[in-house]
Amino acid sequence: MKKTTKNEEMTVNARVRTAVENAAPNDAASVINDVKAGQSVMVETQTKKTKRRGAWRAVVAAALALVLMGGAFAGGMYFSDARVASIVALDVNPSIEISVNKKERVLDVRALNDDAAAIIGDMDFKGSTLDVTVNALVGAMVREGYLSDIANSILVSVDGGGDEYASRLREHVSNLIGAMFDGAVMTQTVTPDKELDALADKYGITKGKARLIAEITTQNPRHTFEELVALSINELNLIRTTGAAGAENSGSSRPDDIVSQGTPSAGAYIGADKAYENALAHAASNYGAVTDAAALIKAPLDYEHGVMVYELEFYAYSADGEHFEFEYDVNAKTGEIVGFECELADKGDSGIYQPPVVSGSSVPESEAKATALSHAGVKESDIYAYTCKRDFENGVEVYEIDFKCAGYEYDYEIAVATGAIVKSNKEVDDDYRAPETTKAPETTAAPSTSVTEAEAKATALKHAGVNESDIYTYTCKRDFENGVEVYEIDFKCAGYEYDYEIAVATGKIVKSNKEVDDDYRALETTKAPETTAAPSTAVTEAEAKATALAHAGVKESAIYAYTCKRDFENGVEVYEIDFKCAGYEYDYEIAIATGKIVKSNKEVDDDYRAPETTKAPETTAAPSTSVTEAEAKAAALSHAGVKESDIYAYTCKRDFENGVEVYEIDFKCAGYEYDYEIAIATGKIVKSNKEVDDDYHHDEHDDHNTSGSASVTAEQAKSIALTHANVDAGSIYDYECELDREHGTDVYEISFKSGRYEYEYEINASTGAIIKSDREIDD
Amino acid sequence: MLLFTLTAVTAQRIPDAPSDVLNGLIAEVAAGNIDSLGEIYSLTRSSVYGYALSIVKNHSDAEDVTHDAYVAIATSALSYTPSDKPMAWILTIAKNLALMTLRKRRERELDEAEVAAIPDTLDILPADKMVLRECIERLSDDEREIVMLHAVTGYKHREIAEFLDMPLATVLSKYSRAIKKLRAALTEE
Structure with a gap:
């Protein structure tokens, strides 16, 4: 029988250990990332104050349990890990594509729109399970308000992996999401369609959303793909399930059919009753309809005129007993009438009926014009290019009045019925050439609170902390910035470019910016302009140096290799101070304006050779x-x-x-x-x-080991064990002896068999004492 | 003798991660300090991966199990009661995930041979690959677990016996057989 020697065994163990250590993954970051993603869902559930709070928490627990079980979904064939097996797309308004391999490990998460990018943030899901990823993403959408009581629809589209696999994955993800919140989940399998894929690409939406829109436009050709692209999934779901498109699937089971669970929320809308009320009121006042006996035919939600509307159809009689059918589009959010028509109900094909508009409440054009001029603060004699036409804007009849005056274009909409200004706009007239006196019209146009260019300039200089005499390349022009008229003031001073926007009306600084002027060449006296530019709190290099030395706890006389340069770090001007001292490299950044340490670093100086007394500087530092x-x-x-x-x-x-x-x-x-x-x-x-210790040889080791911890040899230990067991050395087999370390002492772990028994001993390698003995029947 | 045994019980085990260090780290994770999970990871990743590998018998699954085990450790840390065997707790989590992986594989009717146990593309030394392949190919399931727990986790034989719920003698004989097989395999090449 061949005996395994101590060293050979150690070698085998050491080799296994090394191989495993090298092969083991070393990516704690991805684990931590997954845990954080899971926690974000947890935090959500714990802070969300809704009646479903409990349900949410249970769901997350369930989802985490899935994670604990290593992902619950199984199916399909097994391919290599890095290959994309399926793409699971989540659409709410954020549209996200998750690529997974066959083991439902995430290979990539792609944001298809800005909302999605915000949702994903800096979360990295590579290598995570699909469940963790869906959980975190849906959790984030709830947290950010994309999914809520008033918009609860989500579309899950699975692309690839085969019909059967895809349908199981759909169900799995749908259940996962369904368990997280009380929403409306639509799922579908994406089947190849070049035309739709091209449209999806063009509009930056998922293939799944493209198919949902295509389904709606097929059911209701009045809608175009393009107009529906901007809608959220909840809106599309509402149109699909309650709208004119209203195609409830009945029993058909093509794999690419959309399967819908739950009811999309119309909580963001006023409700059909309120819309009907508004429509009746409008019909009564405009057509003189008698609304007491009105009968609602239907009131589905739909998308018209660029907004979600209730599409109402109802019958009502006019005062003279004619029976009319009314169709109203009522803005589902505001209740505004955005479109209407009526026709004689009994003579359906007799064309659109134009009932007489009820008069009395309308204002003449002249009055509307006067309102506009007064609002603009201009005199009728000063304006030109005046036009006025009547139009309907969101269901309200308005005068659209345009005119120009002194370099500006004005654009008004004034309600015909009330004379109220519905919309007003004032823009710089690009075609305008001022007749020298540019300022006059401005003063006229702007109310009395407006500031002059000189005042704006003074404001900017004061804010910059510079003297007018020091600045150069000064420019100022008026412009509109986000609808606010501003002075755009640019100038340079002492190595910096300043850029201000100051509101003309209020004199307030709308925007300020200060950048290093790349073209700037200092005139030798680098410091002078800096002092000018920086406020009085700026520190000198000497002060910064002292700060750094104090922080490092070293004396100036002890340092060497000192350098200092000025630089910008994240927009803050700093002294970059480097020096060495007693075996360390110090690296400081000190803000010039405040003297505060922005960054400090201390590293061992690899080039350093200690002058014998290494410890002294350490104590100092x-x-x-x-x-x-x-x-x-x-x-x-x-x-x-x-x-x-x-x-x-x-x-x-x-x-x-x-x-x-x-x-x-x-x-x-x-x-x-x-x-x-x-x-x-x-x-x-x-x-x-x-x-x-692979180099360790037990026999040679006595040199090092003064205590003689292994003073008992393996042979002696063996005989101690055999004597204790009362067995003959010739009768034993499967003998093993291992020198091991137990609680700081070397012990021999000895095992052998003899007769029907297996023996195990632990023997103190220094004293020969038996620490442990064990005898069992050998099975 | 009695005194000695008492010391033995209370003395700290050095191998890699003394129990109280792990207990402390798990408590910190439970308290929300996620960085401590990284420390647990560095201290125990070889043990977890090695043990997972001994069950699932291929690198890719063992890697996944390792990842999931630490996620599970984080989410279960709250329910963990500090004990003298935090390592056993961690390994049990890994074991359950590894067994789950095996079950999934059976459900998918995957042929184990289809999956390269230790892929050639794995970025470790050829010698290390050979060692892992020999472990997977030559050893029985029990033998592999025992060798990993002893060589990588640093478990004593009696700790292995306790953890695997096997008689010590069985552990000892299986271990010695395994070492012999491995030694033969590794020296013949």
Whole structure:
């Protein structure tokens, strides 16, 4: 029988250990990322104050349980890991595509619109399970309000993986989402369609959303693909299920059919009753309809005139007894009438009936014009290019009045019925050439609170903290910025470019910007302009240096390799101060304006050769709470459970580990290599490692080992065990002997068989004492 | 003797991650300090991966199980009661995930041979690949688990016996057979 020797066994173990260590993944970041993604859902559930709070929490627990089980969905064939097997698209308004491999591991998450990019943020799902990813994304959509009580629809589209696989994945994701909140989930399998894919590409929507829109436009050709693209999934779902499109699937089961669960929420809308009320009121006042006996035919939600509307159809009689059918489109959010028509109900095909408009409440054009001029603050004699036409704007009849005056274009809409200004706009007339006196019309146009260019300039200079005499390349022009008239003031001063926008009406600074002027060449006196530019709190280089030295805890006389330059760091002007001292490199950034330390770094200087007394500078640099090397060594020895007298090959060096200064302590003892990192500041063990010492040879080791911890040989241990077991050396088989470390002591772990029994012994390698003995019947 | 045994019970085990360090880290994770999960990960990833590999027998699944195990550790940390065996708790989580993986594989009727156990593309030394392949090919399931738990996790034989709920003697004999097989395989090449 061949006997496994100690060293051979150690080699095998060490090789297995090394191979596993090298092959094991080392990506804690992705784990942490997944956990955070899961937590964001948790936080959501714990803070959301709705009646479904409990349900949410249960769901997350359920989803996490799925994660614990390693993802619950199974099916299909097994391919290589990096291949995209399916794309699961989530549409709400954010549109997100999740590519997964056959094991439902996420390969990529793609945002198809800005909302989606905001939802995804900096979450990285690569390698996560699909469940974790869906959970986190849907959770984020709830948190950001894309999914809520008033808009609860989500579309899940699965592309690829085969019909059967896709339908199971659809169901799985649908259940997962359905469990998270009380919403309306539509699912579908995406089947190839070049035309739709091209449209999806063109509009930057998912293939799934393209198919949903296509279904609606097929059912209701009045809608075009283009007009529906901008709608959210909830709106599309409403149109699809309650709208004129209203195609409830009845029993057909083509794989690409959309399967819908739950009811889309119309909570964002006023409700059909309120819309009907508004329509009746309008019909009564405009057509003199008698509404008492009116009868509603239907009131579905639909998308018309660029808004969600209730499309009402109802019958009502006129005062003279004619029976009319009315069709109204009522803005579903505001209740505004956006479109209407009526026809004689009994003579359906007799064309559109134009009932006489009820008069009395309308204002003449002249009155509307006067209102507009008064609002614009201009005199009729000053205006030109005047036009006026009547039009309907969102169901309200208006006068559209346009005119120009002194460099501006005015654009008004005034309600015919009330004379109220519905809309007003004033823009710079690009075609206008001022007759020298540019300022006059401005003063006229703007109300009395407007500021002059000179005032705006003064405001800008004051804000910049510079004197007018110091600036150059000054420009000022008036422009409109987001509907606000501003002075755009640019100038340079002492190496900087300043850029201001100051509201003409209020004199307030709308925007200010200060950048380094790349073209600037300082006239030798670099510091002078800086002092001018910076406010009085600016610090000198000497002050910054002193700050850095104080922070580092070193004396100026002790440092060398000192450099200082001025630079911009994230828009803040800083002194970049580098120096070395006693084996360390220091690197500071100190804000010039405030003198505050923006960044500090201290690293071991690799080039440094200590002049014997390495420890002195360390003591200077480290604060009083730091531990000495001796203390760190003691901590390591105590942790390892070994005596100082037993160790050899001891080394200790100071290093930075993840920004923490540590003692790196290595030593060997009784066949093991120990490797410690102990934080200098706290004395805490940051890392500890113990490995089999491959170089260790037991016989040679007595040289190092003064305590003689292995003074008992393996043979002696064997005979101790055999004697104790009372068996003959010739009768045993499967003999194993391993020198191992137990609670700081070397022990022989001995096992063997004899007769019907298996024996196990632990024998103290220093004293030969039997620590443990065990005998069992050998099975 | 009695005194010695008492010391044995209370003394800290060095291998990689002493129990109280792990207990402390798990408590920190439970308290919401997610960075501590990273420390647990660095301390135990080899053990978790090695043990997972011994069950699922291919790198890709073992890698997934390892990832999921730490996610599960984070989410389960709240329900963890500090004990003298945090490593066993961690390994049990990994074990359940690994068994789940096997079940999934059976459901999908996957041929194990279709999956390269240790893919050539894996970025480790050829010698390491050989060691892992020999472990997977030559050892029985029990033997593989025992070798991993001993060589990588640093478990003593009696700890392995306890963890796997096997008689110590069985662990010892399986272990010695496994070491012999591996030694033979690794030296013949």
